[in-house]
Every structure is written in C-alpha cells, then in structure tokens.
Amino acid sequence: MSTPSTQMMRSLKFVKRFDWRQNIIYVGFVVVFILFAILLGDSGFTSTNNLLNIARQTATISIMAVAMTFVIATAEIDLSIGSVAGLASVVSAMAMSSFGLVAGVVAGLAVGLVVGAINGGLVAWLKVPSFLVTLGMLGLVVGVARWITASAPVPIADATFIQIFGGGDFGPLPSLLVWAVVFVAVGAVVMNKTKFGRQVRATGGNTQAAMFTGVNTARIKFYVLLLSGVVAAIAGMLYAGRLQSGRFQWGTGDELSVIAAVILGGTSLFGGRGAVIGSLFGALFIGLVNNGLILAGLDVSQQQVVRGAIIIVAVALSSKKKTS
Amino acid sequence: MSTPSTQMMRSLKFVKRFDWRQNIIYVGFVVVFILFAILLGDSGFTSTNNLLNIARQTATISIMAVAMTFVIATAEIDLSIGSVAGLASVVSAMAMSSFGLVAGVVAGLAVGLVVGAINGGLVAWLKVPSFLVTLGMLGLVVGVARWITASAPVPIADATFIQIFGGGDFGPLPSLLVWAVVFVAVGAVVMNKTKFGRQVRATGGNTQAAMFTGVNTARIKFYVLLLSGVVAAIAGMLYAGRLQSGRFQWGTGDELSVIAAVILGGTSLFGGRGAVIGSLFGALFIGLVNNGLILAGLDVSQQQVVRGAIIIVAVALSSKKKTS
Amino acid sequence: MSTSPVLAVEMTDITKAFNSVPVLREVNFELMVGEVHALAGENGAGKSTLMKILQGVYQRDSGEVKVLGEVVSLTDTFAARAAGIGMVFQEFSLIPTLTVWQNIFLTAEPLGKFGLINDGLARKKAQEIFDDMGVAVDVTALLEHLPTALWQLTEIAKALAQNARVLIMDEPTASLAKHETNALFELIERLKARGISIIYISHRMDEVYRVADRITVLRDGQNALTAKLADVTPAQIVAAIVGREMSGNLTYEDRSARISKDAVLRVTGLGSGRRLSNISFDLHRGEILGLAGLMGSGRTELVNTLFGIDRAHAGSVEIDGKNVSIRNPGHAISLGLALIPEDRRAQGLVLEHSVQENLTLPLLDGLKGGLLLSTQKIVERAREMIATFSIKVADQRMPVAKLSGGNQQKVVIGKWLGTDPSILMMDEPTAGVDIGTKQEILAMVREIADDGKAVILISSELPELLSVSDRILVLRDGEVVRNFLRADIPSEEFLQLAVQGA
Amino acid sequence: SGTGATSSDNTGVSAQVDAALAALKGQVLSVGPNGEKPSGFDTTTLTDAEVTKIKAGKFKAAIVMHYAGNDWSTAQVEGLKSEFTRLGIEVVAVTDANFKPEQQVSDIETVLALKPDLIVSIPTDPVATAKAYAQARDAGVKLVFMDNVPAGFVGGKDYVSVVSADNKGNGVVSAHLLAKALGGKGKIGLVFHDADFFVTKQRYEGFKETIALYPGIEIVEEKGIGGPDFAGDAQAATTALLTKNPDLAGIWGVWDVPAEGIMAAARESGRTDIKIATEDLGTNVAIALAKNELIVGLGAQSPFDQGVAEARLGAASLIGKTGIPTFVALGALPVTHENVLDAWKQVYHIDAPASISSIYKK
Ligand SMILES: Nc1ncnc2c1ncn2[C@@H]1O[C@H](COP(=O)(O)OP(=O)(O)OP(=O)(O)O)[C@@H](O)[C@H]1O
Ligand SMILES: Nc1ncnc2c1ncn2[C@@H]1O[C@H](COP(=O)(O)OP(=O)(O)OP(=O)(O)O)[C@@H](O)[C@H]1O
Ligand SMILES: O[C@@H]1[C@H](O)[C@H](O)CO[C@H]1O
C-alpha cells in the first residue's frame, strides 16, 4: 500500500513503529510472566509442570499461527482454520478406526489439502476476497464435520497416534511442544531465508510491483492458503490425539486467537511483513495470560475482563513507546 | 427454472456495466430470493409474515453494518460491537428497572459512547491496530456484562421501551424494520452526499494523501469508531426490547456476520470504498439464506454446509463477471 | 525495414485500447543493438503503454513484437524477462516493506548452502551496484523510509541487477537532481559499451540530446517522428510532440516591481525533524521563491513543516505579521497555504478514487447544494479543472490510477490551485510533466504571483528554477546556506556550484 | 493404571452409597416448573386407536433445540424423529440456537412460517424466549418442552407438557458415585456451567447438596466454564485445579463434553489416578468407563426416551386427548464401569458400539 515519502518525521515514525511492533510482544511477555511469577508463585505458576501446560495449551495455536503469518504477510486471511482442524480430527479418527494409523493420518492431511486448495484457488485465480471465501468455508467445513459424525465424537484407540499427535511425550518433552518448536523453526527460516518467504512478503507489500518483478503472486497466494489448510489439519490431529477422539468442535473459534497472536507478534494485517517468532510469542502471551488468570482463581467474567484489559494496555503501551 | 436464469442473464449484463463488487450482492439477493420463492413457496417462504420475519431478524445486523461500513471504509475494523450490544442491553435494563425509561435509554447509549470513545481514541491518536484494540474490548466488555449480572438475564417490564425498541410495531410495520430503514437511509446519504463521508473514504483510500489534503484523518477515525460503538449500543437495546430482557449474550458473535454483510455488500477491507446500501443487502442476503434453509427442513449440519456453499458460490460467480 | 545491423527490438503495427478507448494506433518502434533510443511525447501519448506491452504487463490488441529477430508473444512479465527485457517503471515496481537490497534481488536472490538466500553476498552486490552508480545509500534501509529520488535510483539498480540485454527506462530522472542524473548518464554510456540496448523515455530535451542516438515521438498514440538526433533540431522535436510550433521557453524577467515590500510569510530560526535547523527567510506578496538543494538537503522537510505535516521544534512562523503555530494541514489550508507534495502517488492522490473525486477533495465546502454535496456542482467543477489543466482522461469518473504519470501530476496540481491559496508551495511540480504543459504550469505560477499571491517552488531542474524565481534559497544539510536575488545569478553553472557546495 | 469405584476399600461408604442409590431407584427428585409432581415414562403410552387417529391427522412437527453439539441432543432428536415416524407425523424443521436465545427466537419465528401443528423445544432462556413461544401458542401450535419451560407458562394451558430428565437426581447420583470411588474422603474440584441455565444449575445443586453428606470430602475449588468450546475451557480449568491443588483426588464435570476436557488435562498432568464424575452417557466418557479409567461414574439421562415421550405427549394433544400429564420426568440412571454396556443399551436403545464394547476391561 504505502509508497515512498520524503519526510524525516514519517521515516522516523515508521522506524519507531516498526521497532515496537517487533518488540512489544517480547517485552509484554516478560513483564506479564514476571508479574504472574510474583503474584501466583504459591499457586504453582512457575512449576515446571505448569510451564509445560502453558506450552501444551498454546502449541496448536502457535502452529497455526506460523502458517497464518504467511497468509497475513500476503495481505490475505484464513478464517477456516478452526473448522478445518475440527473436520480433520473427525475424518482422521474415522479413517483410522477402519483402515489404521497411516490411513488416518493421510485422510486428515487430505482434508487440509482439499480445503486449502479450494480457498487458495478461489483467492489466487478468481481474485475474490479471502475473508469471504474462508468465512463461507468456515461454515461449510464444520457443517460437514457435524453431518458425517451426527455431532458425536469419534473415539481414537490407536496408541501410536495418540503418542505422536499431542497425546504423549517425546522423552522428557510433551510431543505438542516438539511439534510447535519444529514448526516455528522451519517457518522462521522459510520466511526469512528463502526465495519463497521473500516473495510472500513482496506479494503482500505491493502485489502489482511484485508481479512486475516476476513474482507469480497468484501462485504465492495459492500456496500460503494451501499451507494454512494443511497446517490446520495437522493441528486438528493434534487436538484429536490430545482428546483421544475426533470431534467437530475441536478448534472452534481458534481463528481469532491465531490472528490475534500473529498481529500481537508484529505482523500487519495489510501485508508485507511476517514475524514468525513474534507470532509464537503472541500465542505464548495469550496462553500465559489465560493460564495465569485461571490460576488466580478468577471466574469466567473476571477472566474476560482482565484478559481484554491486558491486551488493550499492552497495545496502548507499545504505542506510547513510539510517540515518546 | 427458466425465469431465474433469464433474470440472471439480465442482471449479469447489468453487472458488467458497473463494478462487480458493487453489484454482485443485488444479483445474488435476487437470484437466491427467486430460487427460494420457487422451491419453498408452499412452505410459506413468501408469506408477508415470513418476509417480515427476515426483515426483523436482519434488522440489528443491518443497523450495525451501516456503522461498520464507515469503519471499514477508513480501513479500520471494530470487533467489539457484539459485546457492546450485550453490555448496553444489560446496563439499560438495569438502569430502567431502577430509574425508568429515559435513564435506561441514556445508560445504554452511554455504554456505546464510552467504549466507542476508548476504541477511537486509542486507534486515532495512539495509532494502534484497531483489530487488537477492539478484540481486547470484545472480551473486556462482555466480561463486564457477565460480571454485573452474574450471567443472568435482566428482565424488562417497561412496555413503552419494548414497543419502541424492537418489540412492537409502528402501525403495520415492525419497529425493527423502521429502525433499519432509517439507519440505512441516513447512512447512505452521509456516506455519499456529505463532506464527512468523502473524508471517510479518502482516509481509508490513502491516509497520507488525505492528511496532505487537509483531512484530519485521526479525528475521522475517532468519529467512525465512536459511531460504531453508539450504533452497537442501540442494536443492543433493540435486542433487549425484542427479547424483553438484557443479557450479556445478546449480539455475541454478531461482529462476524456484520463484517461479512459489509464485504458482501462491496466494501473492501482495505478501505477507500463504502457501500451502505450494499451492506444492507449483504445483511438481508445472509438473513434470507438462514431463513430459507430452516424452512427447507434441513438438518443443522446441512444448513451450515449449504449456507457456506452459497456464500462461496456467490463470491466466486461475482469474480467471473469481473474477469469477463 | 532496416535489416542490418540486427535489431534488438522491433515492434510493428502495435494497437492497444483500454475499454474501447484507443491508446496506441499502428505504432512502429525499433531499437538497434547497443543503441540508446529516446521515446518522447505528451503526457498520455502512449509511451508507457507501449513499453508495458514490451514488458508483458499489458497485452497488445494487434501487431507483432520481435526481440533480437525472434517473434515473441510476451503474454506476461515472465516471458519478457526471459526474452532479456528489463524495465525501470515510472510507477515504481518496488516493495515498500522490503529493504533496498532485498528489492534489488527480488526473484534473483543469490543462494548459499541448503538453497538458503546468501544475504551477505546480496548485500555486497547491491552496494557495488550503487557504488557503480556513484550514489550513497544504506542498502539495508527499508524502502518505505526513503525519499522518491532513492526509490528511483533503486528501481534503476534493480533493472541493472537483472543484467538485461534490453533496458527500458521510463522517466528515470523525473525527480533526480543534477549529479545523480550525471551519474546515471555515465552509467548508460558504460552499458552501451557492453552492447546493451536502451529505450529512454524523458520529457527533458537536454537529456535526450545528451544520451540518445535516435528519437521516436508519439502523439495521441501514433508515430509522429523517428530520426537520428544529429538530424533534428529541438524545435522540430517539440513540434512533433505538441503537433504545432511552440513559442520558446519561458525566460527570466525582472518582476521586482510586482513584489510588495511587506512579508506575507516570515520564518525565523525554524528547526524541525532531525536535520532542519535555524531556517530564516521572508516571503513577499507577489514573489516567487525558489528552493535549490541536493537530495536530502531538506527542501521537502521545510515545506512539509510549513504545511503542518512535520512539527517544528524551534523558531517561529509569521503569516501576515501574525505569529502562528501550524497544527496540521487543515489548519495550514485555513491560513491560506497550499502544498503540491513531492510524491504524487503517496501524498497527492487516492489512486483508486475517480479523477473527479480527487480534484474536488479539498474544495468540498464550496460544492454544497444546501446541506448536502451537489453531484452536479462536483461534476462541473471537475470538468472545468480538467479543461484548464488539459488533463487527458477518457472519463472523469475513471480511477486516477489509470491516468498516465504526467496526467496524475496534473490532477494534483489542479486540485491545489483550485483552493486559490495565498501562499502556494510546490515541491517538484513539473516532475514527469511534458514540455508543453511544463511551460503552461510555469506560466501559471507566474500569473499566480502576478495577482499578489506568494509562491515557494522546489525544483531539481535548475533552468526551471532560474526561469521563474525572483529569489533562490540554497539549502544544504537542513540549513539555508545562500540567499540569492535571481538578478545576482549569472549562470546555471554558478547556481550548480552553490548547490554542490563547492 | 486406572482405579475404578470398586477398588475403594472403605466398605462403610460404599454401603452408604449403595443404600442411597437403591433408595433413589425409580425416584424422581425434581418437581415441575409449577411444583407439579412428576409422572413416569409409562404414562405416555398411546393406544392403537389413538395411533391410527394420529396417523390420519397428517400432522406436522418442528424441533427447536437450544444446542445440538453433543450425544444428548442427538439422542433427543433421534428419539423424537423415530417416534414421529411411527406416528406418521412429518418433521418439517430442526434448528440449533447454540445456547443463544436471540437465535432461538428467530428460529421459532421462522419455523412458524411452516405452520406446524406441534413444536417440541427446549428454551435456552426462559425469559427472553417467552414472547416468541407465546406467539406460537397464540397461533394455535401445541408446545411440548424438554427440561424447562418459558417464564410464566402454565402446563396444560400454555403448553401441553414438559419432559425432563431428573436433573437434580443426576447431580445426586454423580455425587454418590464420586464419594464411593473416593472412599468418602479427599479434596475435590468442580467444573460447572457458568450460565443461567436451568438444567445445569439443577445438577450443580443436586451434586453439592449430596456431596455435603460426606464429611470426609472437601470441595477445595470451583471453576466455571462459559463455552462455546466447553471441552477446551474445562481442560484449562482442570489444569489450573491440578496445578494449584496437587493433592486433588476427584473432579465433577457438569456434562460429558466438559468431562472430556477434564480427562485430557488429567492425562497431561500425569494424574490418571484422579477420579471424575459427570452427567450424560456420551461416547468418550463411556469409553473411559469401559476402560475403567478416570471416569468413576455418572448420572445418565435417557435422552432417547425423553424424545419418545415428548413425541407421544405432543401427538396425544393433537387428537384432543385429555388428562395428559403436564410434567413427565425420567429417573437418573447411575452408570459405572460395571453396568456401562447395559446402560448404553438402555439409554440409546442400541448395543454399545465396538469402540466401547471391544475395549471393555472385565
Ligand atoms: N490501465 C489503464 N486503463 C485505462 N486507461 C489507461 C490505462 N493505462 C493507461 N491508460 C490511458 O492510456 C493513455 C496513455 O497512457 P500512458 O501511460 O502510456 O501515457 P504516457 O505516454 O506514458 O504519458 P506520461 O508521459 O504522462 O507518462 C492515457 O490516456 C491513459 O489514461
Ligand atoms: N542517501 C540517503 N539515504 C537515506 N535517506 C536519505 C538519503 N537522502 C535523503 N534521505 C532522507 O530522505 C529525506 C530527504 O529529505 P528531503 O526530501 O526533505 O530533502 P530534499 O532536499 O527535499 O531532497 P529531495 O530532493 O530528495 O526531496 C530525509 O528524510 C532524509 O533523511
Ligand atoms: O441436559 C443437556 C445436556 O447436559 C447438554 O449437554 C447441555 O444441554 C443440556 O440441556
């Protein structure tokens, strides 16, 4: 969107904003963490177990946030991820119960591939707004999940699946944690050190300019939405492993948390930027707050109030930095 | 099926002459309406009563969509409207029960003013992303609403209030319908025939250029978010009148439907455009589909699937026209 | 048609229409290997369109294109790049959110181990290209932080990095100051020597004579002239461009009689941003004050500060003897100021809004019928302005983005002159404007001053400054270093030296 | 290594529990919205003559749910549909308000356009939906409710009848079963439905009153969940409970979906020794019972039979039958590892699926 400018002021504003957009989340994370550690020390907030809990509870969001960072970096959006996770969880559970582990995983991934391809195809080549396409998809996909399961859970017995997908541990670490770390690491490298990542940000920064430069912007948009679909499917299987069953509700509403994590992390909804690590901390920040507030013994309404306040204050402070 | 298709052909010619984004919604509306009229004629779809139902059920969404059109035209977003409606409904119900009608209405409006002013202030002058601010507000506000009511409904006895706010009729017309018509009419005029409307679109189209042209872009952003808060509060009171009680849940999740209505109506998330009438038809379109699918006797899951599919198809078709 | 030497590019009978408005009609254009071929014509004549067809951005309706003897289809930009055609776009092809070096190597990044981008190498190469061009830039800066001139230089560096065999330069010097322009010309000589063929689009006659071997002129989308520059006079070229004999350039005339003694604007010890410090000068009613300086010298920052976009942190500003602290552009406008900004696309226009809407945005108060805006008044007002500034547009409801570069600039100028300001500030107003219009604009500037308004004019084209200014301030590193009466400036060279600070 | 109810050593408590449950058998603790005393399932049967008469009527019915996201709702709708089919009544619409009253009001209005003779529904919010139900009543549509009724509505006058699970009883049953599994002592936590919702409140009361009878058991903390992601909310809440109270011995979950979240949290915290009691015989909790892992017992409703009863009562009213009971309640069914398979058959009228029976630990 933005084009050249020659005022020092504006440049400086941008520099400053860029800085805080990059860093506020880390600051916020540390501050809140320390606060909770002090206030909730005796509630076991800092116990290894609880810290692992936070990691576990934010793993699926973090993973989807990595993919969403790419989508938003191209100035598109994917609202269907929550539903895709739900459908993938039931489809893989069903396939598994009849044809075993491998079939189950393949089927789950297939869900992500198909939905992602449709989203991507419509946005990339028919040039329709991703907000609407993926919003329609959100309803359609969850509907399918309910339809084929009659809204009932599909139990998963396969121990290996549960062990690998979110249920078990790899050595001392919860498998969920490992999944998250791998996704974030790969995502960060791809975004910052590969042609693809570069072209993703170029597409979001100025689609037309990117096209003139020989970036196949349509294909880029197709890929990021495909990716987002597949990753959502994996997240769905992680839910399934964790809850030892597939169900259409797994992942419901995650899209908002994921987008929030990405933006908190410093990626702009208007595209051109993509802070993968930031997104991870955005997710951790949200998880941290949720965990702390529940530990603090607040009831649902109070949790909502404080959680909202914390986000607003964090955002507001971040800007104070800028103008000071 | 010849009637609709020929009708479609005519409408599509019409579309080609103008910008597809501006017109597809009308086409979609007409097509779907005719389809339902044919398929569900005997299910009373076309009965005056049912048509009034559709109007009634979409009124609050339409009203909020008018305000959201202004917000999105400035390239901002307001995710807090649903919660504001909920809080306004309980606050005005509480105030009414103790201090009477006027106090109730004033209190409800005050909620919108306060929340809108905070959203607007943070976005306009601290230049923080409206997505995050209003997302935080979404949680905070609904939390407050639950807190002060212990999640319980607050009954409303005042007959006048119920009569005026969504419960009653003005002559032959449901008061909700009248409210919607007034808001849309005023909104359309302000957007297209006043300096404010022009400045709103300029701000969203290119903030820097608008600023260089003497538009006080910060103030514009403040006003649209303030407006959106107040309108959401009114919508909340309409819910309260209709449901004869205030409750934190009124309006929950409306933000998505409202934004969808606005975008379906031809307003771009990236700002610069604002089609108020389009937003109305976007809302009507969604209401129409929900109503028709229930009348068609589909299961819940099937309703979701078809609803999603219709949105996707509508959007996809709209683009065909663009490229042809 | 000429057979030898072999042609780098041969475009035959090219026609192109946009929604049934013809833009190019049977245009022929040929470029020899190692030749620099100038392409000239009025704003909207079709130059960029022709080049975008060669670049695969637009598809021709009919006609044939050969590159190095091969017929090519040029269905998209990839095909064109594959055919070895690189382009310096008029509306830049750069990504604001990427750094200079990332832009330069976009899609052509050097790869290191594991197929990952070798940042170090890319940065080094980018730096080399700029050194080669003799320009100092921080290649790790984000584009969005840089001024127009640097965008233009980056755009050029990017085209060079593609080491194309055919290089299209669409007004590469539109907002470059003299010394960057010179650096560019030396570069072009070196490229020629390497056998690279160059198409050079420009509205500046002196540049054309300096770099080009041949020239082709388009008028209303048709061939008007193709000749060796050795064989044509500037007058002939201008005639071909505007389609009639044109009275010679505006020349300086002493206007001191028309300039009143009392200052309409008095700036004292003004400081702003990081670099603007201790700026003091008076501006008188009826006076045209020129600002000269190198890129980054602070001219834009100065006018932006006076217009309330940047906040002054020191000094005072008086208008009509009253001390004012300008809060924002709205306030500035109410005080009778107007600023034609340097960067038309970013600061002057809402690109996807119609020509009509852009022209009337600052005038809405005067276009009401009762409480509401009157569409009729808006349409008529816009029509008048389009006529006054001979803006070439098929339909005034067309998005301004679809106008030619120069016509976009005219919209910005028109919009501001429409406000009838008492102090008019213009930052590079004639960048990208064709010769005929440039003269009209300068004449207009003089008229405006003549009926008692004051004008501040920023231009990197010294002849232009010298032709209309009554007084010229030279800025360097954010300070006023010289303050000349026009009469005291003997020659362009003299001013050039002052600017360079030699 | 799960430990089921039977592994409790304290015979005193298990005796007390068995006695209590025995006394409860066939009993219904809840009373009707207007204090009516409950009639049983058997009072809803129709004679062959009545059935033929109903078939002749070619009636239309609509089902307006509050929430369609779990086995309970599905079974309700199944029961209704199967019985309606038997009675030759056409189901013209099914709607789901997902716990949103304003949505439910719209659903009712919309459904009325279909001119149904009968609406079977469960009000999400007694106050907010009253006007819409009144509209239906005034249009001459017969109303049968599940679990609770709109504010100010009177049985036999405004609506035909309300069929409820003995929700209070369900709470009581689950409390007894948890107490038994805990051997009558230990710290427990509660995960309740933080909403003004009749049904779930009733259970909560039933549970708390009953658990208070066991002095050795202490409720150390209660956590509310708001949904719509009930499993996720319950999981987070439980994680916190366990973090804060490492010595927690048991947890009560307000229905099966939250219980699934509770199980996940327990597994993750390596607390598979925790004892969980809940309501509703959902698939996943049934599996846990079959494995004899984590879930030690629950109070099951009979959603299918409730559906059947509602269908019959509604149908009866359509042919002007008089003396129809205005409050029918089906007793709570205590389910533990021992009887989970039979319980399934009793609740859903089909054999437990392989996913449950195959892993049943003898
Ligand atoms: N995408 C488009 N849609 C419609 N009209 C267009 C489009 N692009 C260019 N035009 C029209 O084609 C004509 C030629 O435009 P072009 O940019 O080629 O002119 P130009 O010779 O480059 O002028 P300038 O010197 O101002 O850059 C103009 O009238 C312009 O309005
Ligand atoms: N070589 C450069 N590298 C990085 N930033 C630069 C460079 N040159 C100028 N800038 C920045 O761009 C802006 C140029 O300043 P400004 O535009 O006010 O000077 P100017 O005299 O108007 O130059 P120009 O003719 O380019 O407009 C300043 O913010 C300066 O910091
Ligand atoms: O009794 C039912 C179930 O417990 C359900 O899970 C929530 O809705 C209640 O009405």
Ligand SMILES: [Mg+2]
């Ligand atoms: Mg051009």
Ligand SMILES: [Mg+2]
């Ligand atoms: Mg400048």
